[in-house]
Amino acid sequence: MSGAPGPILEVRDLHTQFSTLDGVVRAVDGVSFDVARGETLGIVGESGCGKSVTAMSILRLIPRETGRIASGSIKFEGEELTSLSEEEMKRLRGHRISMIFQEPMTSLNPVLTVGTQIAENVVRHLGVSWKQGRERAFEMLDLVRIADSRRRLDEYPHQLSGGMRQRVMIAMALSCDPQVLIADEPTTALDVTIQAQILDLMIELKEKTGTAIVLITHDLGVVAETTERVVVMYAGRKVEQAPVEALFEEPLHPYTRGLMRAIPRLDVEADAAGTRPRLQEIPGLVPILTQPIVGCAFAPRCSFATDRCRNERPPLVDAGAGHLVACWEVDRVRRAA
Amino acid sequence: MTDAPVLQVDGLVKHFPINGGLLQRQVGAVKAVDGVTFSIRRGETLGLVGESGCGKSTIGKVVLKLIEPTAGRIVLAGEDVTALKPGAMWTHRRRIQTIFQDPYSSMNPRLPSGTIVGEPLENFGIARGAARDDQVAQLFRRVGLRPEAMRKYAHEFSGGQRQRLGIAKALSVNPDVIVADEPVSALDVSVQAQVLNLLIDLQEEYGLAYLFISHDLAVMRHISHRIAVMYLGRIVELTDKRTLFTQPLHPYTEALLSAATAPDPKRRRQRKKIVQGDVPSPAKPPPGCHFHTRCLYATAECRVTAPPLLEVAPGHHVACLRRPVGGDPGPLSIPG
Ligand SMILES: Nc1ncnc2c1ncn2[C@@H]1O[C@H](COP(=O)(O)OP(=O)(O)OP(=O)(O)O)[C@@H](O)[C@H]1O
Ligand SMILES: Nc1ncnc2c1ncn2[C@@H]1O[C@H](COP(=O)(O)OP(=O)(O)O)[C@@H](O)[C@H]1O
Ligand code: SF4
Ligand code: SF4
Ligand SMILES: [Mg+2]
Ligand SMILES: [Mg+2]
Numbered sequence: 001m002s003g004a005p006g007p008i009l010e011v012r013d014l015h016t017q018f019s020t021l022d023g024v025v026r027a028v029d030g031v032s033f034d035v036a037r038g039e040t041l042g043i044v045g046e047s048g049c050g051k052s053v054t055a056m057s058i059l060r061l062i063p064r065e066t067g068r069i070a071s072g073s074i075k076f077e078g079e080e081l082t083s084l085s086e087e088e089m090k091r092l093r094g095h096r097i098s099m100i101f102q103e104p105m106t107s108l109n110p111v112l113t114v115g116t117q118i119a120e121n122v123v124r125h126l127g128v129s130w131k132q133g134r135e136r137a138f139e140m141l142d143l144v145r146i147a148d149s150r151r152r153l154d155e156y157p158h159q160l161s162g163g164m165r166q167r168v169m170i171a172m173a174l175s176c177d178p179q180v181l182i183a184d185e186p187t188t189a190l191d192v193t194i195q196a197q198i199l200d201l202m203i204e205l206k207e208k209t210g211t212a213i214v215l216i217t218h219d220l221g222v223v224a225e226t227t228e229r230v231v232v233m234y235a236g237r238k239v240e241q242a243p244v245e246a247l248f249e250e251p252l253h254p255y256t257r258g259l260m261r262a263i264p265r266l267d268v269e270a271d272a273a274g275t276r277p278r279l280q281e282i283p284g285l286v287p288i289l290t291q292p293i294v295g296c297a298f299a300p301r302c303s304f305a306t307d308r309c310r311n312e313r314p315p316l317v318d319a320g321a322g323h324l325v326a327c328w329e330v331d332r333v334r335r336a337a
Numbered sequence: 338m339t340d341a342p343v344l345q346v347d348g349l350v351k352h353f354p355i356n357g358g359l360l361q362r363q364v365g366a367v368k369a370v371d372g373v374t375f376s377i378r379r380g381e382t383l384g385l386v387g388e389s390g391c392g393k394s395t396i397g398k399v400v401l402k403l404i405e406p407t408a409g410r411i412v413l414a415g416e417d418v419t420a421l422k423p424g425a426m427w428t429h430r431r432r433i434q435t436i437f438q439d440p441y442s443s444m445n446p447r448l449p450s451g452t453i454v455g456e457p458l459e460n461f462g463i464a465r466g467a468a469r470d471d472q473v474a475q476l477f478r479r480v481g482l483r484p485e486a487m488r489k490y491a492h493e494f495s496g497g498q499r500q501r502l503g504i505a506k507a508l509s510v511n512p513d514v515i516v517a518d519e520p521v522s523a524l525d526v527s528v529q530a531q532v533l534n535l536l537i538d539l540q541e542e543y544g545l546a547y548l549f550i551s552h553d554l555a556v557m558r559h560i561s562h563r564i565a566v567m568y569l570g571r572i573v574e575l576t577d578k579r580t581l582f583t584q585p586l587h588p589y590t591e592a593l594l595s596a597a598t599a600p601d602p603k604r605r606r607q608r609k610k611i612v613q614g615d616v617p618s619p620a621k622p623p624p625g626c627h628f629h630t631r632c633l634y635a636t637a638e639c640r641v642t643a644p645p646l647l648e649v650a651p652g653h654h655v656a657c658l659r660r661p662v663g664g665d666p667g668p669l670s671i672p673g
Contacts, residue, residue, distance in 0.1 A: 046525040046526065046527060047525055161615045163615055164615070191388035191389050191552070191616065192388065192552065192554070192593060192596045192597055193388065193592055193593065193596045193611070193612050193616075194388075194615065195596065195598075196595075196596035196598075196611045197611060197613065199598075200611060218525070218526075219598065220526075220600040221555075221597070221598030221599050221600050222598050223600075224598065224599065224600045224601055224602045224604070224605065225598050225599070225602070225604060225605040226605070244602045245602050245603075248600060248601060248602050258527060259526055259527060260600060262526050262527050262529070262530035263526050263529075263530070263555065263600065264533070264555040264556055264558065264559035264560075265555055265599060265600065266554055266555045266558060266582070266594075266597055266599050276537055276559060276560065278534050278537075279530035279533055279534055279559070280530065281527070281530045281531045281534060282527035282530070285495055285497075285528075286525075
């Protein structure tokens, strides 16, 4: 299964749009990336930058009435997903590609026990018996370390805490040994101690099963502690991509730099006097996606911007060692320390 | 910062009844706040941190007198306001204001933003008509909004701008204390920095005291002078922020700190002491020390005796049986 060469998932020049009363929302505006087998890829950016729409596009869950993949290609194991029928997608989803979301209640069925839901997924995709499906459900609840798993099989989602529901979602998502798990803000709704438990669990299971993870989050701390490679998005575009160490060691895009300086940090020594140094603000607001953006989407907020930035979209260039950045002024940015 | 507290809270208790059975009689109580004591000085930020449901917002609502305490005492600028009935609350309300996580939900969508911000000025009879408009325009400028925006409606503002509106409104009556309940939690980081900087500037300019509620430790450390860590309705540790982050003494504080993520890949895998299990329900808190079900260091006694909050070192309050007054601040041993 994993011996095959090449990335497991290849997204190329993806454009996903919605028609709204205000015009066409260019939610994803030309995004490309690969996911290697067994890796953890982070996608990070502020709300509205297109992270969830990217995930929904891969899973082909964009609401048909208003949205569509306007162009681009998504290949899973070399197979083009954008042209698959809904039937064919259903066979993939929850089996070879699976997903977990921020709010597990929206993806769990409130009237079925968690055991039944996991078993159903296994029976449907792997064609095993109900008994084997139940057994698999039990194994999975054990795997995600739900205490008293036999009894929990017969409980309904509302009987579980938020953290336990997220464990059930993970159990269900991994029940058919997927090659890719897409996790969209999986810990955002959880308390910090529970978030730490869930992140640890995901990484541990990834190491055990070899499932590649696409971890979508707005939280730079979560990205830093759990992923291997990171894609930074801004206004529907990929502005930077790098191995996680390189990204945090030397962010190259002015937006990424701005983000890292804007967050209060726990790992930097607070000064003894208890003074509160000013956080660096990123001035202005994210652009409105209903208007086509010429040039660099970050230009109105960027202190490095030139006329070229306002008129020509910067291409992604390799700044060395797999560190890609879409910025015309990267040399100046680098020198600015 | 002067020494007299502008807000003093003693032994605050808030229980919400749980009704059940055929007659909907009270069958229990959610002990949302269970004996909390703290004070805040002029110009000071006291941070309240803890996981969901530990009682942070309830404390905020009680000190604002939006809900009545079950027991305890609230002293605002030297005046005991615990027993004040709603009618007598005017002066109280003027001294203590609030900023919410989602200011939008508390704003009338049909009123222009200038009218919303100017409401307290009218209500308290501070200014009307043109004088009010002048003051509102000044407030808009002070929080970084253009005065022309007074004509716009709440939905025409971004999240960060709405938070500025909320701040302007709270500021309008020149309060002593502002209760800020997760004021930046719904904001993107780039906007969060703008609002945190503004809150700090205003505090320094007007000597405001903040009761700042957040679940985000990094935000908390940035804005607070002192921090109270809560668990299931009780304060388990209270000290200045530097001590809290460099020498936490309560096992729950230690757990929170080690669970927090930081934007530094070198820190990964350093999180070794992750507490297991869920936060118990405040309707059925564990006996003894509430934290014993998840505490690595719990002993038999912890299951029966509730630890009082003690000042174990000057200014450092801890509620843990294994952290006595003047005790060794070193790491605790895990019972065999
Ligand atoms: N009006 C109410 N009636 C009954 N129970 C309540 C009421 N308000 C709060 N509670 C309960 O009191 C406890 C404390 O709630 P509170 O809102 O103060 O928590 P919090 O610390 O602010 O949590 P969060 O971080 O989720 O905002 C919770 O168990 C909550 O369900
Ligand atoms: N169903 C939809 N209809 C219209 N616009 C949408 C829809 N879903 C998402 N969008 C828009 O697409 C953009 C990207 O959204 P999303 O991917 O959800 O952002 P995030 O990065 O926060 O996950 C936003 O401007 C959002 O408002
Ligand atoms: S391309 Fe120009 S505007 Fe865009 S980030 Fe780089 S310097 Fe700034
Ligand atoms: S009193 Fe006991 S259970 Fe509670 S925090 Fe201290 S050691 Fe842990
Ligand atoms: Mg999203
Ligand atoms: Mg709250």
